[in-house]
Amino acid sequence: MWEDYEHMRPEDENVPAAERKGKGMQMEKLAIDGGAPVRETKLFYGHQYIDEADVEAVAQVLRYQDLTCGPKITELEDRLCALTGAQYAVVCSNGTAALHIACQAAGVGPGDEVITTPITFAASANCALYCGAKPVFADIDAETYNISPASVRAHMTEATRAVVAVDYTGQAAQLDELLSVCGEAGVKTGKKVYLIEDGAHSIGTRYKGRGVGSIADMTTFSFHPVKTVTGGEGGAVLTNSKELYDRLVLLRAHGITRKPEQLMHEPHGAWYYEQIELGMNYRMTDIQAALIISQLDKLPKFQERRKEIVARYNEAFSAMPELFVQREIPESDTTRHLYILRIRPERLTVGRREFFDAMAAENICCNVHYIPVYYHPYYEKLGYRKGLCPNAEKLYEEILSLPLYYAMTDQDVEDVIHAVKKIVEHYKK
Numbered sequence: 001m002w003e004d005y006e007h008m009r010p011e012d013e014n015v016p017a018a019e020r021k022g023k024g025m026q027m028e029k030l031a032i033d034g035g036a037p038v039r040e041t042k043l044f045y046g047h048q049y050i051d052e053a054d055v056e057a058v059a060q061v062l063r064y065q066d067l068t069c070g071p072k073i074t075e076l077e078d079r080l081c082a083l084t085g086a087q088y089a090v091v092c093s094n095g096t097a098a099l100h101i102a103c104q105a106a107g108v109g110p111g112d113e114v115i116t117t118p119i120t121f122a123a124s125a126n127c128a129l130y131c132g133a134k135p136v137f138a139d140i141d142a143e144t145y146n147i148s149p150a151s152v153r154a155h156m157t158e159a160t161r162a163v164v165a166v167d168y169t170g171q172a173a174q175l176d177e178l179l180s181v182c183g184e185a186g187v188k189t190g191k192k193v194y195l196i197e198d199g200a201h202s203i204g205t206r207y208k209g210r211g212v213g214s215i216a217d218m219t220t221f222s223f224h225p226v227k228t229v230t231g232g233e234g235g236a237v238l239t240n241s242k243e244l245y246d247r248l249v250l251l252r253a254h255g256i257t258r259k260p261e262q263l264m265h266e267p268h269g270a271w272y273y274e275q276i277e278l279g280m281n282y283r284m285t286d287i288q289a290a291l292i293i294s295q296l297d298k299l300p301k302f303q304e305r306r307k308e309i310v311a312r313y314n315e316a317f318s319a320m321p322e323l324f325v326q327r328e329i330p331e332s333d334t335t336r337h338l339y340i341l342r343i344r345p346e347r348l349t350v351g352r353r354e355f356f357d358a359m360a361a362e363n364i365c366c367n368v369h370y371i372p373v374y375y376h377p378y379y380e381k382l383g384y385r386k387g388l389c390p391n392a393e394k395l396y397e398e399i400l401s402l403p404l405y406y407a408m409t410d411q412d413v414e415d416v417i418h419a420v421k422k423i424v425e426h427y428k429k
């Protein structure tokens with residue numbers, strides 16, 4: 001009898017819902033099958049939170065201050081150092097630019113290899129390509145979803161110049177293990193292997209009590225509107241190395257300097273400057289910096305609310321054997337940027353695609369982070385093929401990102417949980 005009902009179409013209403021699952025529970029008709037959605041308005045996976053203080057901070061710059069290269073830039077850099085405990089910060093136009101100059105500052109160039117994770121935004125690998133180097137994909141840990149230090153070690157070669165480790169979802173990567181893997185490789189080859197932490201998701205996260213940004217050789221942040229703190233666009237590189245800092249500052253602005261100690265020739269006069277490297281224009285405006293500073297004032301409450309929502313989701317989903325909750329390493333005190341719902345397809349009659357569509361029909365608009373980077377046609381063209389990172393590929397088949405942002409109401413959170421429960425109940429084996 002159970003078997004027969006298993007394959008019954010949901011719209012077969014001759015059979016009472018309770019009987020269909022034999023749980024004595026009223027089963028709700030899914031919106032995708034024509035039922036009422038859990039909510040009337042669409043809920044998106046991420047959204048910025050801008051208040052009047054932010055608006056005023058931006059207006060102040062427009063009224064009274066320099067639009068670029070002004071005091072807000074150094075003020076923001078100081079704030080980021082205070083927040084993270086890093087010695088130096090260089091803010092720039094976006095997180096991708098930050099990764100690019102970090103790779104350049106590390107001396108990444110043609111013939112070099114840069115190890116990164118496939119479960120990330122393409123920028124974490126593109127930064128190697130910008131420098132003429134080859135991205136090499138190490139697999140992830142199957143439960144934390146962060147890059148596996150053992151897999152990084154297995155991919156180290158003479159040519160490895162840097163590792164770009166992403167703090168995926170905001171959870172710190174295994175930074176100490178990665179630093180030792182880089183250290184060992186450096187000893188073997190006689191050349192430093194840099195740990196670049198892509199902290200686009202992890203502003204505010206602490207690792208063993210220290211702020212991310214103060215641990216790796218360089219850490220990059222992004223201030224895109226979906227991230228925890230926004231400037232519209234914006235990025236930063238943090239480091240404890242004066243040498244890297246000086247290079248980052250040069251690379252951000254054309255490779256041009258006025259600093260007497262950096263000049264190669266005698267100054268021709270007071271106007272004199274020199275281009276001593278090939279840099280870009282990756283400057284941030286003071287308008288962006290003012291917005292980010294004002295947003296950082298709210299970071300503590302952003303963190304608190306994100307943690308609350310994550311705890312509520314975890315509590316609800318850990319009770320459901322059809323779902324897998326991301327493992328958190330005890331070293332990471334995480335400010336979560338993304339919440340990953342992972343389904344266990346072996347316990348459901350549908351896969352992620354159908355689950356995603358069913359959520360959308362309930363007006364919960366999810367996303368998927370991420371398509372493994374080497375699946376993209378551009379990477380295919382470069383010769384990368386499926387099969388490189390089995391854990392990452394499996395993860396990709398099973399995940400969707402649920403709404404997670406400061407301004408979500410308790411009702412929004414409950415709506416998401418309601419939709420997930422409804423869909424799981426419907427499709428569970």
Ligand SMILES: *Cc1c(COP(=O)(O)O)cnc(C)c1O
Pocket residue numbers: 094095096097120121123124166198200201221222223224233234235
């Ligand atoms: C957002 C993001 C970036 C790129 O940041 P932008 O500011 O959009 O250029 C890089 N890496 C990861 C993991 C990201 O999520």
